[in-house]
Structure formats: C-alpha cells, structure tokens
Amino acid sequence: xxxxxxxxxxxxxxxxxxxxxxxxxxxxxxxxxxxxxxxxxxxxxxxxxxxxxxxxxxxxxxxxxxxxxxx
Numbered sequence: 001x002x003x004x005x006x007x008x009x010x011x012x013x014x015x016x017x018x019x020x021x022x023x024x025x026x027x028x029x030x031x032x033x034x035x036x037x038x039x040x041x042x043x044x045x046x047x048x049x050x051x052x053x054x055x056x057x058x059x060x061x062x063x064x065x066x067x068x069x070x071x
Contacts, residue, residue, distance in 0.1 A: 006065055013064045021057040024050050 007014060028050040035043055 003065075006068075010064050010068055013068075014061060017057050017061045017064065021054055021061070024054045024057065028054075 028047065031038065031043065031046050031050070038046075
C-alpha cells in the first residue's frame with residue numbers, strides 16, 4: 001500500500017499521537033531549560049516519564065501506520 005493513502009486513512013489517530021509526542025518534547029525542553037529551579041529527583045522523574053511517553057507514542061504511531069485497524 002502507498003504510505004500516503006495509509007496516512008490519509010488514519011489521519012486522526014496519527015494527528016493525536018503526533019500532538020502528544022510534540023507536547024512531550026516541549027515539556028522536556030521546558031524542564032531542562034529551567035533545571036536550576038527544580039530538584040534532581042524531579043528532573044530524573046520528569047525526564048524518565050517524558051522519554052517513556054515519547055517512546056510509547058512512537059511505537060503507537062508505527063503500530064497505527066503499519067498494523068493499525070482495518071477499514
């Protein structure tokens with residue numbers, strides 16, 4: 001199948017997952033720019049959580065694109 005057709009058919013889930021991924025990246029950048037104001041424990045927890053959520057979002061994007069739901 002053509003990749004563009006797959007993306008058009010699954011636009012809403014891909015849009016939501018991509019938005020979630022972008023929000024996690026912005027959150028991680030924001031945390032690290034103000035890292036002097038936060039404790040090391042919070043930085044480690046927030047960073048680990050953000051990386052976990054970004055990884056799961058990328059995995060879900062790949063699942064939606066290539067395995068996904070049938071029409």
